[in-house]
Amino acid sequence: MTAADARRFGATPLAWMMLGEWRAHPGRVVVAALAVAVGVALGFAVHLVNGSAQAELARAMRTVNADADLHVAASTPLGFDERLYAVLARAPGVVAASPVVALQARFGAGPASFEEGGLSLLGLDPLRAIEVTPSLVATAAGRAASAPEQVFDPDAISLSPAALAASGARLGERVTVTAGGRSAGFRVAGVLPMGDSGQQIAVVDIAAAQWRFGSLGRLQRVDLKLAPGAALPRVAADLRSRLPPEAQVVTDSSQTRRGDNLTRAYRVNLQMLALVALLTGGFLVFSAQSLSVARRRPQFALLRVLGLERRGLLAQVLAEGLVVGATGALLGLALGAGLAAAILGILGGDLGSGFFRGATPDLVVEPLAVAVFFVLGLAAAVLGSVLPALEAGRARPGVALKDLGDLGEGDTRRSGLWGLGLLAAGALAALAPAVGGVSLFGYLSIGLLLAGGVAAMPWLARALLSPLQEAAPRGVVLELALSRLWGAPSQAAVALCGIVASVSLMAAMGVMVTSLRGSVDAWLGDILPGDLLFRVEGGGFDPDQQSRIAAAPGVAGVLFQKTLPLQLSPDRPPAMLVVRPVARGAPAGTLPIIGRTARAPAAALPVWVSEPASRLYGIEVGEQLQLPLPGAPEVFVAGVWRDYARQAGAIAMDDADYARLTGDRLRNEASVDLQPGVRPAAAASAIRAALPGPLAAQAQFVETRQMRAIALQVFDSSFALTYALEAIAIAVGLAGVAATMSAQTLARTKEFGMLRHVGVLRRQIIAMLACEGAALGAVGLVAGLGLGLAMSQVLIHVVNPQSFYWTMDTRVPLVLFASLAVSLIGACALTAVLAGRRALSADAVRAVREDW
Incomplete structure (x- = not known):
């Protein structure tokens, strides 16, 4: 509005027009504001959950890694030779090194659920750990556990506050821990100084961990403290040249990126869908403003006749949209914060996706995010008001004074051309590649398609109504x-x-x-x-036990397999190595193969990668791939298979090839075909009877x-x-x-x-x-x-x-x-x-x- 318009009319009459219209049709204004509020609330809530989850994940990483500057971690749970510790401790730039046995564990000795345990069991040398990761050295009743018998007692276990609560035990009482398929009892001797981090961590003496959980001679991690002034990138590069294939250098930043990559696509996609909902709110604002402008055309025409300039009228309509957008944005921010708090409490930081479990993250609200989503709400409402404002400004005052409030009907072919142009642009955007692993152009395509469909509605409405008009009785x-x-x-x-x-x-x-x-x-x-699935933790069934399972009463056939994490990159979550029978000539018999396959050369070791692994690492059928297993074997990618369970990727290998490569013949999972008429419960009892006591106690069966x-x-x-x-x-x-x-x-x-x-x-x-x-x-x-x-x-x-x-x-x-x-x-x-x-x-x- 110009200064002359403001002096001639004043702000009060124009405000009266705005308020009068809203009093006459409050429902339309409320719906428009609520549409903006819903879009802002969804986007803001997802953003808050993302930020809160990432902050909690970073804090969890700092808790587990304590004060170490650098880590050397195993590529698989099998670990690496403990003699590597001496090499790392003497490496240039390293002032102290702490060997670690790191196992996934749980409390209790009975059958495990099919979900992973939430307890991280660490075996440490306290004298080394106190130099590198002092927060992993326990305290007893708030004082450092300094007595030698306390530090090196193989029967002692120290728990984080969250683990102590989960165990249900108190200091001095005994708990049973199961890891690697073995169970052992310990006395709770101390509490780790971790505050309320929410991480379930248990620490025992490293010798006790290796002996009691079947990890003799193996380590899963070495934590390193660098000398003052040592350049971390240079030390990391030097260490990489000294490592065997089954170990890799991991930094805090790479671990944070690994956690971020685990859920980023899921979180970004929800964020984009929420912003599309905000775009929908903008269209509803456009609808409400268009109707309001159409209804008030005689009023606007009278103001034009009395001297209000066109840009003043434009400012009036945009101001109305601004008020609607501000109201909706403020309401959306409040709703979004409440929704985020509810989501964190109910679904957790992974938005219910099941990617990671742990403590409920605290809600983290950043002023910049509040400002950005407030501006987005305003922008959606203002953009939704632009076209109605231009329509109001284009109207001829003399004609509009006697207008009944209908919109002028122009050439619908123009709207059709605009719509087709936007739809074509949307189709072209869909052909663009991802940006940084996120389908930004894919969502741009959706936005353009949506805008094109709405822009073409005058032409499309007439096109769809014409057959109805001709065919109707x-x-x-x-x-x-x-x-x-x-x-x-x-x-x-x-x-x-x-x-x-x-x-x-x-x-x-x-x-x-x-x-x-x-x-x-x-x-x-x-x-x-098959009809029945069962597994055990840790090692699994040896060939003799596999034969007894296959011969159990009621069992018609058994497919044994093994899965273990395979760290292909320090920056990404581990892929899974799936070991199961896979025929070279007919892999589709046991894997859901998609796309083309290639026959491996006679001397080559074939593997089949999942879709996510193929896309994440750019692996093509027919390529050679080096696996981080002992001996760094070269394998031939013979095909791609569909896998929805492991977004970080999976690699399938025939069990006979895996046994020749590693010497590991233990299998911890099985799928059982039952004979006709045999009940699953009866077969489970027969299989349990065929197993030795410890394995029988840990076996978990499910139909x-x-x-x-x-x-x-x-x-x-x-x-x-x-x-x-x-x-x-x-x-x-x-x-x-x-x-x-x-x-x-x-x-x-x-x-x-x-x-x-x-x-x-x-x-x-x-x-x-x-x-x-x-x-x-x-x-x-x-x-x-x-x-x-x-x-x-x-x-x-x-x-x-x-x-x-x-x-x-x-x-x-x-x-x-x-x-x-x-x-x-x-x-x-x-x-x-x-x-x-x-x-x-x-x-x-x-x-x-x-x-x-």
Whole structure:
């Protein structure tokens, strides 16, 4: 607004116009503000959870690594030769070294669950650890445990506060710890000085750990303290040249990046989906502002005639959008903080994905993030107000003074060209590669497709309504309804933009989640054969025990396998080495092979990599790959297989090849085919009887169908927020439909009065409105579902492969779409009827007397 406009009119009259409009139609303003608030709240909540989880993860890393400057870690749980410790301790730049046995453990000696234990068992030399990692040396009753018998007692164990609470024991009492398939009892002798870090850590003497848990001569880690002034990069590079293949240098920064890479794609994708929800809110603001401008065109025209300049009118409309955006953004920030706190308490820092477990992170709120999401909310509302403001400024005052509030109908072909251009740009963006492991162009493609679909709505509305107008049976009610919609496609487009945005977002996510869930279900059928699954921790079954299991009563066949983490890169989470029978000529018999395969040369050792491993590390079929196993074997990549369980990647190797390579013939997992009529419980009892006592006590059995149900339950938990986004998209879309239909119907009071004067009955007008609402809902449904299907293909074939490194087969949720069709069309028709009753409550003569 110019200074002259401000002096001529003052701020008060323009504020009165704004407040008067909002008092007349509060529902429309509330829905627009809530749409912005929902988008801001979702984006802000996911951002807060991300930041809080990363802060907790970094703190956990610092807790476990204590004060060490550098670490040499094993590439697999098998560890490396302990003689490497002496080499590292004498390396240039190293002033102290502490050998560590690091094992995944749990309290108790009974059968383990199929989830990993949450206890980290560390075997340390206290005299070395006190120099390098003093926070891992225990205290007793708040004092340093300095007595020799306390420090070197093989029966003593020290627990972190979280581990002490999980054990249920007190100082001086005994606990049983199971690791590596072996159980041992210890006396709780001290508490680690870790405060309330939430990490479950247990420390025992290194000799006791090696002897009692089957790790003689092996280490999993060496913590290093560098000399003052020593350059960490130079020391790390020197150490790498001294290491065997099964060990690698790990820094605190690389461990932090490893944890960040574990969940980054999942977190970024949720963040992007939340911002798409904010974009949907912007479209609903556009719808509300367009209707408000259309209704007030005579008022704006009067202000123009009285001397208000066009840019002053533009500023008026933008100011209204700014107020709506600020209100929605502030509300969204408050809702987002509350939602983030609830998510951290219920789903944890991994957003329910199951990537890592531990203490509930504290909520971390950064002022910069608050400012950014507040600005995003403002931007969504202001951008949604730009086009309505330009429309108001373009109107000719003399004509608009007698306008009934309808939008001018321009050439719909122009909107069609704009829409097609944006859709084409979206299709091209989908072809771009990922940026830093994140599918930024994939989400840009979704945004462009959404904008193109909305921009093309005037042309598309007329195109979809034309067949209805020609094929509909003749009748006053239906003919009036279709003629009105066909003749005013721009007004229909305003009502449809919020519908199309919400429906398309919901449809895209619905198709993506349904496709992934269906593909996971089918994959589980391939990867979990047999009737019964069982495993033991640690070492596993030797060949003799495997033979006894296969000969147990009721067992028709057994497939034995072993999985162990394989650290291919210090910056990434470990991949999994899957050891199971795989036939060279027919790998599809035991693995869900996808794509082409290659036959390995006779002297080569074939392996098959999972989709995530192939994409993460750029591994192609036919390549040679060096594995970080003893001897650094060169293997031949013979194919790629589908794996949804290990996002960090997996490598499958035939068990006979693995046994020849490592000499390890122990297998800790098995899938059992039962003879006809044999109950799983009876077979489990027979197998347990065939095992020696310790293994029998630790064996965990589960039916295959139960395991599939558990896996799908984990899947549903992982996508809990995605389901919530779908529900919110539907709710916001239906609220937008109600507000838009109500506003458009009330703006046509004079039109209804004229129809009453020419003899149209009240019930016919209400029926006409019901037909209009239903037709509008049907058009929005068709356009939204079509656009959503296109967006879902970007999610399925671009975003998921680039971010999560897996592919899936498209599956359409027909039940969801049918439910949406009924609810959307019904909501549109009902809203139009209810608003029509209100508009028809005025006397027909009074409705048109201004035009006499």
